[in-house]
Amino acid sequence: MNVKISSILFFLSGFSILGNVLAQENIKLNQETRVLSPxxxxxxxxxxxxxxxxxxxxxxxxxxxxxxxxxxxxxxxxxxxxxxxxxxxxxxxxxxxxxxxxxxxxxxxxxxxxxxxxxxxxxxxxxxGGEQAQRYQVQDVPHGSMTRRWYNSPTLKMDRRITIYTPPGYEESKQRYPVLYLLHGMGGDEEAWPSLGRVSQILDNLLAEGKIKPMIVVMPNGHVSNAAAPGESSKGQYPIAFATPDVGTGKMEESFKDVLAFVEKNYRVKKEKASRAIAGLSMGGSHTLFISSYLANTFDYVGLFSAAFRMSQDASSPVFANFDQNLLKQRKQGYKLYWIGMGKDDFLYKTAEQYRKKLDAIDMKYTYRESAGGHTWANWRLYLTEFLPQLF
CATH class of the missing domain: 2.60.40.10 (Immunoglobulins)
Known part of the structure; x- marks a missing residue:
């Protein structure tokens, strides 16, 4: 019996060694014949x-x-x-x-x-290569931290995941920072801006160049029927839907106070209006314009990136039902920057044009940036690099 076991172990160990040798040979072969793409x-x-x-x-x-x-x-x-x-x-x-x-x-x-x-x-x-792409590269500069946190939303009666960027040196310092709340588009989640938007790279590089002030950037999940990005919650590995049932209900806007409360309790932030900004792309742009008017005296800086101005709206939500009055309150309370970016070929171009006419009619001042291209991350990353230096 012992002889048989010894023979089997010898065979298996020999097979293992052979496998390792073959793997090493394959690695060497691949290195010698490596083809680059792209x-x-x-x-x-x-x-x-x-x-x-x-x-x-x-x-x-x-x-x-x-x-x-x-x-x-x-x-x-x-x-x-x-x-x-x-x-x-x-x-x-x-x-x-x-x-x-x-x-x-x-x-x-x-x-x-x-x-x-x-x-x-x-x-x-x-x-x-080139200057704009360098903004999106990881450079040899001081780096901030990108963390995923869970917060409780009493309004939604659930725990939800959020992504938060803190600037270089945040952990060692005692100072308080201004905050940008940055919202994604339809189909996105709390991973969209960090990955497709290159937020940490853009912030790190602009900070190193001295073009922006140190700030905290908060990126929540705008689909409130999901607790977190796909595969990151107890919901499991579910099929990913572009539009969820909560879109246009006002629930994201109504529950945003829970995000504010979590950040201001758990991070060293400045809590006055002059130190808060909010911006979003597409659906997140719609969230931004309604949140900033619903919480009319909360944000001094507002950014609408290719904003979807006409989401399907639940008229029973105070976010939508009182929008005109809320917008007038926002204008009366005052703000430092109301920034609108839109691509010339964006399918939302006409609705953006109509929304600007609405703002013109009530004498609500804004800055308008029209770029080439359409409804793309190329534009949203560009807008972020131009919006950030104007904050705080």
């Missing part, structure tokens, strides 16, 4: 490569291309031996998303480990 050139032309020897057709699907579907435009790759390749035109300075289409199957680039989730889709990403 490869960003000095002129911001980007080359993509895919190993697909048996594929009949391979395409790059990128968000910088003219959109022909829900994902983006497509460009055919050219086969050379076992690999397919495509080189883009020179791209602007920014962060870009893409997938690979292999014979109709949309997949992530096997050669690119860097991925981002946007609602229910995952994309590879890359950054080009």
């Amino acid at each position: 490869e960003v050139g000095a002129d911001n032309r980007v080359t993509f490569r895919v190993f697909a020897p048996h594929a009949k057709q391979v395409q790059v699907v990128g968000n910088w291309m003219e959109r022909v579907g829900p994902i983006g435009g497509k460009q055919f790759m050219v086969k050379d031996g076992k690999y397919w390749s495509y080189t883009s035109e020179a791209l602007p300075s920014d962060l870009f998303l893409y997938n690979i289409d292999i014979d109709g199957a949309i997949v992530n680039d096997p050669l690119n480990v860097y991925q981002i989730r946007d609602v229910s889709n995952t994309f590879n990403y890359f950054l080009t």
Whole structure:
């Protein structure tokens, strides 16, 4: 019996050693024959490569291309031996998303480990060179902390997760900081601004350049029927919905006082109106304009990034039912900045135009920034870099 056991153990240990050797050989082989994708050139032309020897057709699907579907435009790759390749035109300075289409199957680039989730889709990403993209890179500068916290919402009768950025040195200092409340769009969650919006990179880099004041940035989950981002709550790994039943009910706006209460109890923040800002994109822009008017004497700085001005609204909610009166109160109470950003090709352009006319009619002052492009993270990251230096 002992002889048999010894033989088995010897066989297994030998197999294990062989497996390790093979793994090491594979690593060495991959290093020697490594193919890069994507490869960003000095002129911001980007080359993509895919190993697909048996594929009949391979395409790059990128968000910088003219959109022909829900994902983006497509460009055919050219086969050379076992690999397919495509080189883009020179791209602007920014962060870009893409997938690979292999014979109709949309997949992530096997050669690119860097991925981002946007609602229910995952994309590879890359950054080009240039000043704007440098804002989104991790630079050799002092870094703030990005933490996920749970807070209790008495209004919603549930615990919810929130993401909070604190500036470099917060843990060691005793000073109090101003706060920006930053809200995501429909389908997003408390992970959207940190990942797609590059919040910590933007804040760290602008702080190091001396272009903004140190601040805390609070990023809640705007879909109040979810406690947290997908897979991060007891709800489990559920199918991700773009629009949840709470959209347009006013529940996010009505419960926002719970977010304020948690932050002001648990963080060293300045609690006066002059030290509070709120901004949001798309649905979060709608949340921002209604929250800032509903809590009319709370925020001195308001930012509407491609805001959805006409969400479906529950007329029974005081957030919507009394909006005109609340807006007049907000104007009367005064504020330092009411900032509106909108892309020329945004599908919400006309509603934004109508909302500005509404503000003009009551002589409510605002700053308007019109950019190229549409309803995109490229614009929302840009707006954040321009909005932050105007705060506090």
